[in-house]
Amino acid sequence: MTAFLLVALGGGAGALLRYAVQRAFIARTGQPRAGTLLVNLVGTFALGLLLGLPLTAENRAAQLLVGTGFLGGLTTFSTVMAQLAELLRAKRWRTAAGYGLGTFVCALLLAAAGYAAGRCIFV
Template sequence: MSVWLFALVGAGGTIGSLVRYGAGRWVTGKGKASFYGTLIVNLAGSFAMGMLIGLGLESVHRAEYAFFGIGVLGGLTTYSTLNVQKATMWQEGKRRTLAFYIGATYLGGWILTAAGVGLGYLLST
């Protein structure tokens, strides 16, 4: 991979991370639990990645995919925060919230990725 692609991934990752942080602050500022911010960015990232795949961006436009797919969406979505929040919910005995969070994240993420792929494919044809 070229230095240029590394730079694009880094720049995109910076943007995605800042958006994720802002979303978390916005949600907690509205009096909601912090996991809602993580859920929002993970679901939005799933849909957006699906669209990039459906558009065929990875195979056709390597630089754009490096910036948006790997960088922005990689920085936006967060697996580590998801797992910390799940462990915390378990420790705090919030089983119903945990079940909702797991279902919404994994099932919702799969559905939104598939929807994004479909929409991306339709837009590319």
């Protein structure tokens, strides 16, 4: 039961932060994509870093709270897909291609960099 509570607490906090970042970007730029990109890239790097650390019984609770919970609540694949669908529906092909490919490539590179950094910490 403790694992479920850790994931729920972390997930709620991550979702609240994502919402706050989205609202801030919408207020400043009028569109949400930059906020979505920011939370996904930061979250991807952080999850890569966390996964690069050795899993021990001592840090299992932290991984549930931070990785599964907080970062799972912070990042959002479904929002990226919905935003891409909106761009495609509006026939904004280049923006959709740039946003989709840019998100994927940058997230992949940041996940790998985070993982490598996590592995280096304990070498």
